[in-house]
Amino acid sequence: xxxxxxxxxxxxxxxxxxxxxxxxxxxxxxxxxxxxxxxxxxxxxxxxxxxxxxxxxxxxxxxxxxxxxxxxxxxxxxxxxxxxxxxxxxxxxxxxxxxxxxxxxxxxxxxxxxxxxxxxxxxxxxxxxxxxxxxxxxxxxxxxxxxxxxxxxxxxxxxxxxxxxxxxxxxxxxxxxxxxxxxxxxxxxxxxxxxxxxxxxxxxxxxxxxxxxxxxxxxxxxxxxxxxxxxxxxxxxxxxxxxxxxxxxxxxxxxxxxxxxxxxxxxxxxxxxxxxxxxxxxxxxxxxxxxxxxxxxxxxxxxxxxxxxxxxxxxxxxxxxxxxxxxxxxxxxxxxxxxxxxxxxxxxxxxxxxxxxxxxxxxxxxxxxxxxxxxxxxxxxxxxxxxxxxxxxxxxxxxxxxxxxxxxxxxxxxxxxxxxxxxxxxxxxxxxxxxxxxxxxxxxxxxxxxxxxxxxxxxxxxxxxxxxxxxxxxxxxxxxxxxxxxxxxxxxxxxxxxxxxxxxxxxxxxxxxxxxxxxxxxxxxxxxxxxxxxxxxxxxxxxxxxxxxxxxxxxxxxxxxxxxxxxxxxxxxxxxxxxxxxxxxxxxxxxxxxxxxxxxxxxxxxxxxxxxxxxxxxxxxxxxxxxxxxxxxxxxxxxxxxxxxxxxxxxxxxxxxxxxxxxxxxxxxxxxxxxxxxxxxxxxxxxxxxxxxxxxxxxxxxxxxxxxxxxxxxxxxxxxxxxxxxxxxxxxxxxxxxxxxxxxxxxxxxxxxxxxxxxxxxxxxx
Numbered sequence: 001x002x003x004x005x006x007x008x009x010x011x012x013x014x015x016x017x018x019x020x021x022x023x024x025x026x027x028x029x030x031x032x033x034x035x036x037x038x039x040x041x042x043x044x045x046x047x048x049x050x051x052x053x054x055x056x057x058x059x060x061x062x063x064x065x066x067x068x069x070x071x072x073x074x075x076x077x078x079x080x081x082x083x084x085x086x087x088x089x090x091x092x093x094x095x096x097x098x099x100x101x102x103x104x105x106x107x108x109x110x111x112x113x114x115x116x117x118x119x120x121x122x123x124x125x126x127x128x129x130x131x132x133x134x135x136x137x138x139x140x141x142x143x144x145x146x147x148x149x150x151x152x153x154x155x156x157x158x159x160x161x162x163x164x165x166x167x168x169x170x171x172x173x174x175x176x177x178x179x180x181x182x183x184x185x186x187x188x189x190x191x192x193x194x195x196x197x198x199x200x201x202x203x204x205x206x207x208x209x210x211x212x213x214x215x216x217x218x219x220x221x222x223x224x225x226x227x228x229x230x231x232x233x234x235x236x237x238x239x240x241x242x243x244x245x246x247x248x249x250x251x252x253x254x255x256x257x258x259x260x261x262x263x264x265x266x267x268x269x270x271x272x273x274x275x276x277x278x279x280x281x282x283x284x285x286x287x288x289x290x291x292x293x294x295x296x297x298x299x300x301x302x303x304x305x306x307x308x309x310x311x312x313x314x315x316x317x318x319x320x321x322x323x324x325x326x327x328x329x330x331x332x333x334x335x336x337x338x339x340x341x342x343x344x345x346x347x348x349x350x351x352x353x354x355x356x357x358x359x360x361x362x363x364x365x366x367x368x369x370x371x372x373x374x375x376x377x378x379x380x381x382x383x384x385x386x387x388x389x390x391x392x393x394x395x396x397x398x399x400x401x402x403x404x405x406x407x408x409x410x411x412x413x414x415x416x417x418x419x420x421x422x423x424x425x426x427x428x429x430x431x432x433x434x435x436x437x438x439x440x441x442x443x444x445x446x447x448x449x450x451x452x453x454x455x456x457x458x459x460x461x462x463x464x465x466x467x468x469x470x471x472x473x474x475x476x477x478x479x480x481x482x483x484x485x486x487x488x489x490x491x492x493x494x495x496x497x498x499x500x501x502x503x504x505x506x507x508x509x510x511x512x513x514x515x516x517x518x519x520x521x522x523x524x525x526x527x528x529x530x531x532x533x534x535x536x537x538x539x540x541x542x543x544x545x546x547x548x549x550x551x552x553x554x555x556x557x558x559x560x561x562x563x564x565x566x567x568x569x570x571x572x573x574x575x576x577x578x579x580x581x582x583x584x585x586x587x588x589x590x591x592x593x594x595x596x597x598x599x600x601x602x603x604x605x606x607x608x609x610x611x612x613x614x615x616x617x618x619x620x621x622x623x624x625x626x627x628x629x630x631x632x633x634x635x636x637x638x639x640x641x642x643x644x645x646x647x648x649x650x651x652x653x654x655x656x657x658x659x660x661x662x663x664x665x666x667x668x669x670x671x672x673x674x675x676x677x678x679x680x681x682x683x684x685x686x687x688x689x690x691x692x693x694x695x696x697x698x699x700x701x702x703x704x705x706x707x708x709x710x711x712x713x714x715x716x717x718x719x720x721x722x723x724x725x726x727x728x729x730x731x732x733x734x735x736x737x738x739x740x741x742x743x744x745x746x747x748x749x750x751x752x753x754x755x756x757x758x759x760x761x762x763x764x765x766x
Contacts, residue, residue, distance in 0.1 A: 035237040037062050037245050037254070038071045038436060047079030049087070056091050058251055065255035069098040071238055072118060076111025080133050082164050085113050086171065090439040092117035093175045102237045103127040104228075108215075112189060116172060120235045121227040123218045129226070132189040133165055156753040165190045167449075170432030171439075181224045188214030200224045212439040224487045266582040308341035312506070312513045314497060317348050322355020322386045326516075326572065332367050338386040345506055347497055348377045348394060354385025354408070360390070361433045369440045378500050379403040379490070384473075389430075392448050398500045399476040406473035408434070408451040420497040427452060441766045445470065447489050460488065479505025512557070528569025530624040532621060536655025538562040541662050543589075548598065577620035588612030621648035708749040708757055709731065712765070715745045725759055734759045 012086040039058055044051040062070050092099060092114070101118030103111075109130045115121050115129055123129070124195030169186045176182040181200055188196025193205050193214040202220055205212070221227040231237045245251050315334055321327050338346050368375060368390070375394040377383065383391045383405040391397050391405060399405070408430075431452050435445040447465065450456040450472035458466040460483050479490040494500045501508065518526070528535070542559030563585065570577035591609030622645065721736035725747050734757045737750060749758040 015423060016573065017536060035254075036069065036242050037067060037251070037492070038073055038234065038238065038242045039245055039710045041072050041074045041076070041111060041114050043076050043079040043111075046076055046084060046088075046114060047081045049081065049084055049326040052084045052087055056087065058245055059091065059095060062245070062255070063095055063097050067097050069254075070571075071105055071234070071242070071574045072099060072114060073100045073234060074101055074107045074111045074115050076108055076114075077106055078109050079111070080109040082168065083109060085168055085448070086435070086439050086445060087169050087609055088113055088117060089168075089175060089436070094440070102231065102234060103129055103218075103221075104234070109133065113172065114187070116226070118178060119220070122229055122231045123221055124225045125218055125230050125232065127213055127218040127221065127227075127230070129221055130189050131213040133161075133168075133191075133213070146269060167432055167435060168426060170428065171436045174432065174436050174578060179225065182225065185214070185224065185226065243300060272698055306514070307337040308343040308514070310508075310512060311338075311341075311343050312497075312501060312508050313338040313346045314513065314515045315346065315348050315386060316515065317350040318389065319352060320526075320530075322352055322360060322390070324529055325356075325359060325527055325575065326529070328356075328359045328363055330516075330518050332363060335367050335371060340515075343373050344374055344508060344512070345501065345504070346371070346375045346394075347500065348375070348390060349497060350377055350379050350387055350391065351381055352384065352387040353382060354387055356704060357430060360386040361430060364389060364393040364433055364437045369437050374504070376500060378494070378497050378503065379405050382445050384408075388448075388451050389434055389437075392434060392443050392489075393441065395441050396504070397443070398492055398503070399490045400495065401476055401477050401493060402478050403479075404473055405479055407471055408450045443489060447474075472766045478717040479586055523762050525569050525572035528572070529575070529621065532566060532570070532656040534653045535562045535566040536617060536652060537662065539566065540659035541666075544659075544663055545666070547593075552674045560721045576622045581616045581620050584612050585616035588616065614656070617655075618645065618648045618652045621651060707752055709752050710749060712746065712762065714747045715741050715747050715759075715761075718743050719747075719759070725757075731756055736760065 039055060039062075041055060045055050046052065048676045059070060084708045088110075098120070099118045101121045103115055103121070103123045105124060107127065107608065110132070112129050112132050149280045165410075169190050171184045173183050176186075184196045184199035188200075191211065191213050193209065193212055196214045197203065197205055202224070216224070216226065218227070218230050222230060233237075234242055243254055245254060260289045313334065317330055317331075321331075335346060371520045374396075375389040377390065377394045377397045378400065379397065380400040381403040383397075383403070385408050388405050388408045397405070431449050434452060437443075438445040438448040442456075442462070446456065446458045446460075450466040452471075454471040455468050456466065456472075457464070457468040458472065463483060465488060474489060476490075476493050479488055480493050481488050492503055494503060497513070510525060539559045539562035542555040542562060545561060546553065567577045567582050567585070580603035588609040588611070591605045591612065595603075595606030596608065708727065711727055713725045713732075715723065716726045716731060717723040719725075719734065719736040719741040723741075724731050724733065725734045726732075727749070734747070734749070736747075737758055737760045739761070741747060741759075741761045746762050746764040748762045749757055750760050751758040
């Protein structure tokens with residue numbers, strides 16, 4: 001027993017020594033004092049592209065050197081540039097190392113943007129943050145001129161400035177959307193101070209400053225959650241030695257010196273740890289377990305699932321790929337799996353005319369721009385509308401000969417233009433998403449915006465690429481054209497995916513090029529939505545035929561299967577179809593049956609039931625698209641519902657129209673088919689009045705069915721104009737000759753065509 005205790009005590013001591021040594025090593029740097037890199041962000045850095053590029057290069061060099069944290073010392077009093085701001089939005093959130101911002105006095109204009117994008121913000125007690133940009137303060141390019149032309153020029157400049165502010169604000173909100181204060185704070189920085197202070201719970205602005213951009217004092221920044229605390233000096237922020245770094249060369253020299261110090265400390269500590277561990281453990285040895293040698297076991301692993309590890313995953317985007325929710329779910333699943341498995345690259349093989357805007361935007365924001373795996377688009381041969389938006393969310397675009405990309409104007413599902421108020425809000429949201437994706441992936445955001453907004457003019461280094469008033473669409477030569485060494489959009493022209501991979505320098509074996517395939521249920525859901533009108537038609541025909549025949553037979557089973565497949569497939573396709581709509585459908589059918597068989601004297605139950613059935617089928621095809629009010633505006637429900645319901649209503653209407661056409665044909669010709677003779681009454685009923693001709697054989701119609709022409713009976717239900725009549729003790733489905741007939745009235749059969757029996761009201765027999 002004592003030997004056993006001694007063994008475990010020695011093991012515990014050895015582990016403790018190693019862990020303690022590891023902790024010392026992690027902190028060892030010049031005697032345990034950590035050196036922290038500090039990068040200055042001043043007026044020039046936020047207003048001049050060349051100065052910001054220097055800062056971006058320094059940050060990247062620090063990250064490449066293995067730094068885990070950097071401090072941005074922000075002190076700006078002025079300076080705003082749209083392109084620099086967009087580059088900050090692209091660079092700072094993408095850094096893997098932690099960024100700590102310290103506002104040393106003031107962070108106004110572009111400095112406020114840099115402060116907002118840091119992972120953690122610390123402010124000096126006298127700090128002031130905000131006042132990014134006030135579009136209404138733009139005077140125009142000709143402030144001293146007068147006249148109508150000068151006024152129009154100044155008005156245009158103000159409109160352009162407001163659009164810049166709106167788009168940049170949307171980008172900032174997009175990258176900080178996890179914070180509740182993001183939207184009101186950013187909107188306030190761009191000139192909506194009164195509303196921002198109210199939403200943030202701050203004191204109202206001083207009189208006369210309600211329309212000025214929001215400015216936060218240090219205590220207000222901490223109160224709303226923008227800053228975590230205040231600090232008197234840089235030493236309080238960094239909690240260690242600081243090193244001001246301004247150039248990449250300084251970073252490289254500082255990183256090399258730091259690495260040498262750390263390596264020396266590690267070697268020294270390793271020797272001490274080894275000696276201590278050997279002394280503590282004595283002759284105790286712990287053998288590696290089989291699990292340690294072979295790696296941890298993965299419980300419940302699916303060995304049949306295809307692995308994307310070190311593969312080139314190709315996702316085809318074709319004619320209908322962007323018009324079905326199930327396809328978006330498939331693409332998201334394939335993208336996340338490829339990223340998780342460690343695929344070498346993901347390639348979109350694209351030839352699409354476009355698709356759904358909400359789902360495309362969600363795919364761009366939630367999935368594509370967050371992947372670590374390199375992504376590419378091979379435009380072969382169309383990337384139109386939503387296809388172009390997917391393309392700009394990938395790392396690089398390549399064009400096939402004769403390919404086109406662009407024309408991403410937002411329209412309704414049926415192709416109609418949106419109403420003006422809705423168009424402004426939706427287009428603004430789509431532009432913001434597309435610009436953000438373009439910036440993240442190094443594409444020209446102005447080119448991407450011109451795909452969506454026909455009023456956007458694109459000028460690159462003085463050369464007009466797209467004029468205002470024309471929606472931009474680029475062919476292969478135009479997209480791959482280089483201006484000052486940079487392509488307009490696409491990196492190059494290739495003839496195949498293999499050439500694309502060669503151009504990117506990606507090595508692979510032929511068997512590593514695999515195509516992402518949809519699962520069985522995804523294919524099933526796709527075809528259910530495509531064939532929805534046919535399923536509705538089969539269901540309606542089956543239900544009608546079953547109601548015309550006694551008992552539950554084949555027509556009833558066909559109806560149940562058709563509607564069951566319809567709702568199940570639509571649910572798998574990501575539509576609104578669910579238990580609620582199935583219940584609505586069943587309730588509607590119950591009301592219709594009540595109207596026909598139980599309480600035929602009322603009309604309201606049948607009407608309500610028919611509306612419920614139609615509504616459940618139409619809503620079952622509506623996509624689960626997010627309801628978005630861009631820029632915080634009100635949702636235009638009428639326009640929105642018209643957009644999302646137009647396709648479902650059209651498909652359901654086609655199904656019912658087809659069913660009615662087939663039913664009319666069945667009513668006309670079905671009685672002449674021997675197989676379906678059981679659909680009509682088999683018992684012979686004599687011609688003539690019920691009282692005079694009780695047991696004589698019935699005449700035959702020209703189609704071979706029994707004839708009721710000339711026979712009399714009593715209306716068994718209200719005929720409006722259809723209903724039932726009792727003729728010689730037999731209940732017959734009839735229709736009046738145009739007028740409503742009350743229940744109990746005497747009727748006479750005046751015509752018969754197939755299953756259609758026409759009656760008129762007559763005087764009762766004496």
